[in-house]
Amino acid sequence: MRVLSVVGARPQFVKLKPMVNALASFGAEHFIIHTGQHYDANMSDVFFSGLEMPDPDINLAVGSGSQAQQTGEILIKIEGVIAEQKPDWVLVYGDTNSTLGAALAAVKIGAPIAHIEAGLRSRNRAMPEEINRVLTDHASDLLFAPTQLAMENLTLEGLESKSHLVGDVMADLVRSERDLREANRLQFLEITGAGRYFVATIHRPSNTDDPIRLKNIVSALSDLESPVMLVVHPRLISESRKHGIVLENGSLQVINPLPYLSMLNLLGNSAGVITDSGGLQKEAFLMGIPCTTIRMETEWTETLAGGMNVLNHSLENLNEVTQRRVDNPNTVPFGDGHAAEKIVQLLVDSQSRVSI
Ligand code: UD1
DSSP states (O other): OEEEEEEOSHHHHHHHHHHHHHHHHHTOEEEEEEOOSSOSGGGTHHHHHHTTOOOOSEEOOOOOOOHHHHHHHHHHHHHHHHHHHOOSEEEEETTSHHHHHHHHHHHHTTOOEEEETTTOOOOOTTSHHHHHHHHHHHHOSEEEESSHHHHHHHHHTTOGGGEEEOOOHHHHHHHHTHHHHHHTOOTHHHHHOTTSOEEEEOOOHHHHSSHHHHHHHHHHHHTSSSOEEEEOOHHHHHHHHHTTOOSSOTTEEEEOOOOHHHHHHHHHTSSEEEEOOHHHHHHHHHHTOOEEEOSSOOSOGGGGGGGSEEEOSSOTTHHHHHTOOOOOOSOOTTOSSOHHHHHHHHHHHHGGGSOO
């Protein structure tokens, strides 16, 4: 079986890792396309080296741009590569512009597509990721849902016949890399002390691109009573500079983007996380760390169980909210840690049923 994976942004490198392992164990040929959506070494290369993955076979170097420019560049540049490689499956991951660009290019030349992390919905169509999710699910031939709720979303849209509940590939990784995570323990943890600091990340355009909103978020974080390790995304840096908003302020300590296992280590030793990232909400849940999400809604509604994750768009009482006590939920809705193996088996079983 010949599989072509398309990745381009940070969360996709993480989802790729369990698939690299599972496809290698099966003996599949695996060709990796990096679209180049994320290009800084600390947003891209460190994920491949840190997670011990092979370098991508090709990098399309699309870089930054508007939503349409970025998606369009990917669409144009990837078509020829897919046509030349003639894969049995094009695997697309998550909800970025790289996901949609690849799915559109593949469906238009009749290459079979499978979508990993299908069925997520925030029901907020102002998010570019929501549009990417819906369109990718409808363009794909096989849909791999991480949770029962995702399956229900796919059923509501009439997509159940091509959908499979497999569990979450990120949960595969969080569970399997415990030892490596410890090996990546960050030095400053010894100084600050486990359980005595919060981790924060902010990168959604809805939180960064309006200077008043950004100022309010930075101010609320800097007022928290414990130290806050703000792991910065390039968008946060550029928007705060543009509007003269100082990040290193009050409780806030700025940390450059971290390799994945260092980030998990920082998270796992924290008192809680404050974020607008999708992946971190889930990682916090899996590691039993309280999460406060600076958004109006979440596509990972399972994480709200037992108050493990709380939505706080208004930033009201942020100090009290972050300091809350949480009960670990009884159920773990993200699968048994073997999602990637199930995906490979389904790709094999479905190969003959999809016309190329
Ligand atoms: C993208 C995904 C989002 C994911 C996030 C993880 C879309 C629509 N969004 O958002 O789902 O949660 O990645 O980070 O695809 N930049 C750099 N260096 C880099 C990468 C980006 O400087 O290596 C800057 C660029 O100036 C760019 C900005 O960061 O304008 C945002 O990057 P972009 O690729 O547009 O999307 P993200 O916000 O990272």
